[in-house]
Amino acid sequence: MNEELKQAFREKEKLLIQQLNGLVKRYYFKRHVQTKEKWFAEEYDEYLNSDKWKRKRLKVLRRDEYLCQACSTRKAVQVHHKSYRYVGDEPLFDLVSVCIECHEKIDYLKELKVKGEYILADYLE
Numbered sequence: 001m002n003e004e005l006k007q008a009f010r011e012k013e014k015l016l017i018q019q020l021n022g023l024v025k026r027y028y029f030k031r032h033v034q035t036k037e038k039w040f041a042e043e044y045d046e047y048l049n050s051d052k053w054k055r056k057r058l059k060v061l062r063r064d065e066y067l068c069q070a071c072s073t074r075k076a077v078q079v080h081h082k083s084y085r086y087v088g089d090e091p092l093f094d095l096v097s098v099c100i101e102c103h104e105k106i107d108y109l110k111e112l113k114v115k116g117e118y119i120l121a122d123y124l125e
Contacts, residue, residue, distance in 0.1 A: 060095045070102035
């Protein structure tokens, strides 16, 4: 009987530890998201006007030979973040040269995806 109680206690303890770990992960993720949102609201535009970004942007445009990597037909004049995971300290592989038209389309499709209205086939040419 004593062993059965110990086993039941261990199982309950294990479950509670897993739940606690989940809560801790969610808490730190929420803090991370809030920090990023604050950074975007307060500092993103400033970053895009910085010499650091301008140098990185130029490297990407040169790497891609000023050709839009989305349509491969128009001149690229902008640089798109594939993700914002590293924003502010982006590796070059996370950036791509695009024309204005494709950049607008990419941003529009991303917005639809966030809203849950994203159906790629509806937007292909």
